[in-house]
Amino acid sequence: MTDAVPSIDDAPSSDVSYPADGFALFPDRSVVALRVNGELKDLATLVTQTDTVEPVTIDSPDGLSILRHSTAHVLAQAVQRIDPQANLGIGPPIEDGFYYDFGVAEPFTPEKIKAITKEMQRIVREGQRFVRRVVTDDEARAELASEPFKLELIDLKSASNAADGASVEVGAGELTIYDNVDRDGVTVWKDLCRGPHVPGTRMVGNGWELTRIAAAYWRGSEKNPQLQRIYGTAWATKDELRAYQERLAEAAKRDHRKLGKELDLFSFPDEIGSGLSVWHPKGGIIRGEMEQHARRRHIAGGYTYVYTPHISKQDLFLQSNHLVTYREGMFPPIRMDEERDAEGEVTKQGTDYYLKPMNCPMHILIYKERARSYRDLPMRLAENGTVYRNELSGALHGLTRVRGFTQDDSHLFVTPEQLESEVTRVLDFVISMLRDFGLDDFELELSMRDDENSKWIGTQEFWDYSTNALRNVALASGLKLTEVPGEAAFYGPKIDLKTKDAIGRTWQLSTVQVDPNLPDRFDLEYTGPDGEKHRPIMIHRALFGSIERFFAILLEHYAGAFPLWLSPVQVVGIPVAEDYAPYLEDVISRLREREVRAEVDNSDDRMQKKIRTHTTAKVPVQLIVGEADRAGGTVSFRFRDGTQTNGVPVDEAIERIVAAIASHAQVSTAEDLA
DSSP states (O other): OOOOOOSSOSSOOSSOOSSBOHHHHOOOTTEEEEEETTEEEETTOOBOTTSOEEEEETTSHHHHHHHHHHHHHHHHHHHHHHOTTOEEOOOOEETTEEEEEEEOSSOOOHHHHHHHHHHHHHHHHHTOEEEEEEEOHHHHHHHTTTOHHHHHHHHTGGGGGGSTTGGGTOOSSOEEEEEEEOTTSOEEEEEEOOOOOOSBGGGGTTOEEEEEEEEEEGGGOTTSOEEEEEEEEEOSSHHHHHHHHHHHHHHHHTOHHHHHHHTTOEEOOTTTOTTOOEEOHHHHHHHHHHHHHHHHHHHHTTOEEOOOOSEEEHHHHHHTTHHHHSGGGSOOOEEEOOEEOTTSOEEEOOEEEEEOSOSHHHHHHHHHTSOOBGGGOSEEEEEEEEEEOOOOGGGOBTTTBOSEEEEEEEEEEEOGGGHHHHHHHHHHHHHHHHHHTTOOOEEEEEEEOOSOGGGOOSOHHHHHHHHHHHHHHHHHHTSEEEEEETOSBTTBOEEEEEEEOTTSOEEEEEEEEEESHHHHHTTOOEEOTTSOEEOOEEEEEESSSOHHHHHHHHHHHTTTOOOTTTOSSOEEEEESSGGGHHHHHHHHHHHHHTTOOEEEOOSSSOHHHHHHHHHHTTOSEEEEEOHHHHHHTEEEEEETTSOEEEEEEHHHHHHHHHHHHHTTOOOOSGGGGO
């Protein structure tokens, strides 16, 4: 994915002679690297006049990635200055930052992080240059003989994807080492790295900070040594760093784990186990509204709901290939069905059962239960199916990364001729549904195959046809589209829909995946209009991704202040004094008859405390009644922001509330319910 967004004229300076480096071509100091014939290169790279050369500025996505990786190198150098015995792992850029893994005798402490930060500041001020050097495997092994993790990466260079982030170190081609060279031309530090880097440490500037410490297994496997990981963030300027810190502070206020506890929505009891949630009554109401709305929309859209078990014999997952390609993500097997005689001898061998990691194999069996005709297609199956993934404990994160979760899963079986029209229908449905929940900022990502033919199955004709079908649908949507070669599943292309929340964070939600592989593995067929047997194409479609994760996204998007239709308590009545409670009970009863979730606060608390309590609980509408309201047959509204609307006739108040629920309105101010 190439996202260089230069802030200067793309054209190289005309006052240079070739071969020339990037310093001569683009003297603007905001340029930190080059894209030469489509590949990212250091600014010191020599190019000819026949090369296609573009500048990469520090504030572009590629530029920020390079800056962050360079900052990771500064971090690693600082750690080894303080602790020369520390062994280097990997240090890739990640979203909004970077990390570096170290093998150290003692875990890092906050005090040590302060010392590392000061050392990094010294290295930045020293103005060291990052200098790329090509080496042979043997030369790299000799130079890095004291770095066991680097030696392992050298041996793995032909399979660099074996470690998450390892591609920043080694690839399938040549090995390179980056030397940090001081002003006297002396190499003061080095690291195995593919690059590119910013020209020197001064360009790292002051828009960075170290953010947290964590433990991480080498190459992501519990069988390997546990390393210490330092995370950081880096930005082009100090102001951008401050803006990022402010976004983090706002995100912390909206953290769904914090809000889930404060609003009494869900929890993760230790007695049940890590990554397994229970939903409290208020959380259950919101989740139920989400599921019921989605169900109504699906049925209206031509989907049929099915139900499948949580567990299956291993044969199903062997046929689907999950036990080959996804075994590590599945829970260990449960041995069942073994029979023994009176003497305890086994008379019938048992069978391994597995908790299902995905719903698709079972939906396939429903399709396969009887013969299908082209007249039966498209066949649209939907299920809120709970699945189980054996996530590492360190990867668990509230509701967004759990071990048991419910997918709003749909599988569609179509003819090749129906593919484009059905994907169009699916995408329109997905966008419409997400807008029902108040999300409206979308973009699309098309994952395609690349030219490494050994990675893919299926004919070139299928790939061309299916990719073009998805591209046509994406372009017709009018949404921003990014095409990403090489990121498709091995059997087919897919479209991912991304959305931005209220504070600008991007979330990947729905996926539309084209799959000819599973229909082939399960020998699915339909009879065409020609009377012959044909293979259907399967479309995997998860709208929310998982209900748990989508709930967490909505909870953070709204900071707990859900739209009226989703709020667990939609209206609470607060009498000014006990004498007005019967009048208010009658109003609340009428609201309940209209299926509004309403209640009266008859507690002994003073009125002002009741108002504070329900405002803190983010109840969207409070109805306050005193003598003037009782005498005039009215109620007074109070909203989350403290605004009020007084003296509203009861009939009108009820209709306003019911209409706002039906329209999925966000009600936080008096204007929202005017």
